Amino acid sequence: MIKIENKNGWMTYLGCLLFLVLTLASCSKSDNPKPEEGFKAEAPWVPARAKMLKEWAYNYEKVIPVNGVYSKESFEVKQGKAYVFLDEKYGVVYVVNWPAGATHGSLFADPVYFNLDTRDTVRRLDVLAGTNDNWHINFNNIYNSTISVNNDNSSFESGMIRTIATPFDELDQVPSIPAGLGKTTDLELAMGDTGGSWGYYIMASHILEPYWSKTNIIYLKDGRRVKFQLQNLYYGNPKPGTVKDKYEYPAPFFNFKYFIQQTPGSSNLKTR
Amino acid sequence: MKISYKTTITIGIISCFLLLSCSKDDSVAPVEELPPLPAVTVTASGEYSVNDLPGDVTKTMDGKEVTDDGGFNTVYYSLEDGRVVPKEYANTDKWDIAFSGVYNSTIWANNGSVKYESGGSNPGYGSPASGMFYLVVDSEVDAKYYNSINHKPIQIPIPFSYLDEAYSKINRVTVADDQFNYYGSLGLDHFLASGNGYAFYDFYGNMAPGDAKKTHVVYNMARPFIIKTAKGNYAKVILYSFYKGKPENPNRDNVAPYLSFKYTLLKGGGKDFSVLKN
Numbered sequence: 001m002i003k004i005e006n007k008n009g010w011m012t013y014l015g016c017l018l019f020l021v022l023t024l025a026s027c028s029k030s031d032n033p034k035p036e037e038g039f040k041a042e043a044p045w046v047p048a049r050a051k052m053l054k055e056w057a058y059n060y061e062k063v064i065p066v067n068g069v070y071s072k073e074s075f076e077v078k079q080g081k082a083y084v085f086l087d088e089k090y091g092v093v094y095v096v097n098w099p100a101g102a103t104h105g106s107l108f109a110d111p112v113y114f115n116l117d118t119r120d121t122v123r124r125l126d127v128l129a130g131t132n133d134n135w136h137i138n139f140n141n142i143y144n145s146t147i148s149v150n151n152d153n154s155s156f157e158s159g160m161i162r163t164i165a166t167p168f169d170e171l172d173q174v175p176s177i178p179a180g181l182g183k184t185t186d187l188e189l190a191m192g193d194t195g196g197s198w199g200y201y202i203m204a205s206h207i208l209e210p211y212w213s214k215t216n217i218i219y220l221k222d223g224r225r226v227k228f229q230l231q232n233l234y235y236g237n238p239k240p241g242t243v244k245d246k247y248e249y250p251a252p253f254f255n256f257k258y259f260i261q262q263t264p265g266s267s268n269l270k271t272r
Numbered sequence: 273m274k275i276s277y278k279t280t281i282t283i284g285i286i287s288c289f290l291l292l293s294c295s296k297d298d299s300v301a302p303v304e305e306l307p308p309l310p311a312v313t314v315t316a317s318g319e320y321s322v323n324d325l326p327g328d329v330t331k332t333m334d335g336k337e338v339t340d341d342g343g344f345n346t347v348y349y350s351l352e353d354g355r356v357v358p359k360e361y362a363n364t365d366k367w368d369i370a371f372s373g374v375y376n377s378t379i380w381a382n383n384g385s386v387k388y389e390s391g392g393s394n395p396g397y398g399s400p401a402s403g404m405f406y407l408v409v410d411s412e413v414d415a416k417y418y419n420s421i422n423h424k425p426i427q428i429p430i431p432f433s434y435l436d437e438a439y440s441k442i443n444r445v446t447v448a449d450d451q452f453n454y455y456g457s458l459g460l461d462h463f464l465a466s467g468n469g470y471a472f473y474d475f476y477g478n479m480a481p482g483d484a485k486k487t488h489v490v491y492n493m494a495r496p497f498i499i500k501t502a503k504g505n506y507a508k509v510i511l512y513s514f515y516k517g518k519p520e521n522p523n524r525d526n527v528a529p530y531l532s533f534k535y536t537l538l539k540g541g542g543k544d545f546s547v548l549k550n
Contacts (some may be wrong), residue, residue, distance in 0.1 A: 165391035178389055180455035191374055191459070197389030203374050214390060 015048040042083055043096040045237055045255075050085035053119065057081050058099055060235065063247040070247035080235060080253075084119050090271040092259045093119055100144045100252040111140035111148070116226060116260055136220055143208060143233055144252045147187040147198065149218055157168055157219040159185045163230075168215045168229045168257065174267035187216065198230040206246040208233055223264030227271065230253045257262060307358045309366065310389035312356030317548060319536045324516055325349065325356065327376030327529030344529070346372040346395050351499060351507045351537055363398035365502035370395045372457075375514055375529040377471070377490065379458040381405045382502045386455055394457075404454035406447055408508075409468055413438040413494045418472075423462040425472050428479045429521035430491050432512060437532070439492035439510040445498055445543035452500060463491060470495040470511055485523040490514050499535075506543055509535040 040046040061075040065214050085094040093116070111124040113135040126132035133150070140146050141142050151159025164171060189208065190197040199210035209230050218226040231237050234249035243249060259271050314320055328345040348357040348367035357367040363384065369379040372395055381403035382396035396403070414420060417430045461469030470493055476479075477487030496510040511533040512518055515526035536545050 163390035165389060175389060180386065181389070182455065191378070191463075195392065196388055211391075 019186065036085065040085070042081065043085070043094065043255075044236070046083075046085050046096065047087050047089075049089060050087040050092075052083060053086050054084035055081060060099065060236075060250050060253075062250055065245070065248075070245040072247060074268055080250075081268055083255075086119075092271050094256055094257045095119070096237070098254040100139065100233075100254060111138040112144055112254075113138040116258060126183075136226075137218065137228075137260075139252075139254065141188065143161045144254075145189045145199075145208065145233060146203075147216070147230065149185050150221060151185045152221050154221070156183060158221050158223075159183075161180045161185065161187045162217045163187070163198070163211065164215050164217060166215055167213055168227065169272045171215045171217075171227060172268070172270040172272075174217055174225055174269060176238075191243075207243050208251070209240050209243075212240055217269070218258075225261050225267065225269065227269040228258040229256060231257065297369070303424065304360075306360050309353075309357065310355040312353045314350075314352065314353060314537065317537055317539045317542075319534065319548065320351075320354060321532075321534045322349070322354075323518060323532045324530040325532070327371055327514070327531055329529065344373060344376050346370050347376055347531075348395070350537055351509075352501050352503055352505065352539070362395055365399055365401040367396070368403060368501040368503075369499055369509070371529075371531060374460075375490070375491070376531065377473075377514065377529070379405070379470070379511075381454065381499050383454050396502075399502070402454065402500075402504070403502050404449070404452035404500045405458055406452045406468075406498045407458055407468055407470060408438065408442060408496050408498065410438045410441060410494065413441070416494075418493065425479060425491060425493075428474070428491055430472075430493060432520055434494040435492060435496075435510050435512060439496040441545070442498070442508045443498060443546045445506050445508075445545075449500070452498075458497060460490070461495075462518060468495070469493075470497060471514075483523075485525060487489075487524065489522055489524065490528075491522070501537075505537065505539055505541055507535045507537040508545060509533055512520070 033122050038048055040048055040050065058080055059077050060080045062078045063070050063072060063075045065092040066074050079097070080097055082098045083096040085096065087094070101110060110124055113124055113127050114137050115122055115134055116121070116136045122132055122135040127135060136150055138148050140148060147161060149159045153159065162181070162184070164175060187197055190200040191203070197207055197211070198214070198216060202209055210230065212231065216228045216230070218228050220226060232255040234243065235251065235253040236249055237255040238249055259269060263269055291545070323348070327347050346359065346362070348359065348362060348370045349355070350357050350366060351368040361367060365382065367382055370382065372378045372380060378481045380395050382399055382401040383394045383403050384396050384399035384401050386394035387397055411420070413434055417425055417427065417434055419426055459469050460471050460473040463469065463473045463475070468485045472491045473494055474486065474489050474491065477483060480486035492512055492514070496508055499509055501507060511531065513522065514528045514530065515522045516528070516530040517526070518532040519526050536548060538545065
């Protein structure tokens with residue numbers, strides 16, 4: 001509790017100044033990127049200094065509301081663009097609006113296998129045929145919302161994915177593993193707003209709500225650790241809490257960022 | 273972020289008001305009084321039934337509000353005393369089982385030590401209790417109604433007689449405490465972030481195609497569980513229904529959440545439920 005001596009006006013003033021500084025500091029720190037200077041025009045959550053590694057165009061269906069009602073029958077075909085950026089300053093990779101395929105709303109979407117080193121997908125049929133195991137994570141299940149880690153069970157850590165209640169940029173270290181923590185290799189959506197996942201499912205509206213205040217840590221088979229945040233499965237990466245309808249934004253389109261600590265076993269995840 | 277000088281001043285003034293109002297309200301904090309507890313209805317070991325215990329019936333998932341994530345208030349229940357316990361007692365050892373989340377369908381034992389790195393905590397976080405639970409998966413009974421490969425019932429409804437059968441077969445607590453789950457919660461079977469659970473949630477109505485009233489219906493499975501109470505005693509529990517009137521074959525017309533369950537409690541730390549049979 002802050003206590004202010006009202007008799008001493010200057011103390012109140014100092015307190016106000018301190019409060020003001022704290023307020024401003026927290027504002028500038030916790031605010032999510034806005035389409036302002038310092039960020040990419042193509043993706044207002046990617047720093048402007050990041051280098052574009054990949055870009056390609058595709059068509060997607062955008063639902064157009066009729067009298068405020070969103071229905072899949074009413075849509076326009078639009079051109080979308082996917083990007084991969086690399087922020088060389090901190091080694092953070094940004095994947096923007098990567099289409100998961102024509103899986104909108106399907107219960108059993110085909111898994112999408114992703115290699116974090118090559119920053120590219122791996123052909124699903126090759127994985128299923130057993131001819132290519134060179135992937136790190138795959139996105140599967142409803143709306144490709146489950147993150148599964150390539151796992152050889154060689155250790156407790158291998159293939160594990162953890163959820164830490166710390167924003168991506170503020171997570172500097174891999175926290176020690178708390179007693180009682182079970183091994184999770186398939187991270188599914190949570191059901192409530194306090195869940196341990198990348199996001200949760202709003203039952204009433206069927207909207208996917210990401211936790212931008214949480215970060216995942218992925219343990220690769222080779223001992224490297226990855227700081228990872230799935231920001232959105234909605235095209236355009238809308239801010240949590242702003243999505244009005246389950247069909248307002250096309251899904252699933254991957255929007256995620258990650259940092260690979262290249263030294264196996266190292267807990268350093270600092271990207272600021 | 274760009275902040276103009278004017279904004280700065282405005283914020284400064286506002287924060288001054290905030291501070292002033294802080295200092296004004298800084299009177300002596302009243303001693304928090306806990307609300308009275310309902311009467312004790314259980315004083316001895318034995319089998320007890322609880323029917324139509326209201327969950328948070330003020331909430332519904334039928335609402336169309338975007339911001340509606342359910343927001344169901346947690347219900348706390350004392351198996352030892354046979355009564356609902358007000359939420360003000362959450363961090364005490366006065367309750368043994370809590371029902372939280374959507375339709376109060378997430379089940380917790382009272383464990384004061386559990387706080388998650390992902391945010392959130394056991395509803396009893398801070399209590400002196402070391403409660404935990406163990407879900408009993410009886411593959412013989414399961415085989416009668418459940419496909420353990422695709423994690424779906426073979427048919428609906430799941431007769432209550434199967435639930436009773438699995439419950440009755442638990443004669444004693446055979447698992448050691450270190451096999452119990454103290455860290456997590458017990459939820460729906462293989463739905464989103466869950467493995468084995470105690471109920472099947474037919475999200476898409478796949479069990480009754482074409483019947484819109486059969487979507488989003490919960491069917492309780494023959495999956496009893498053992499609760500270690502806040503006092504350290506064991507109870508076996510079978511949860512029959514989330515719907516008012518305990519319908520065996522519920523649909524969307526049934527009102528939820530009203531919890532109906534049965535339990536056998538062993539006071540005094542015993543593990544043998546069969547001593548109570550007669």
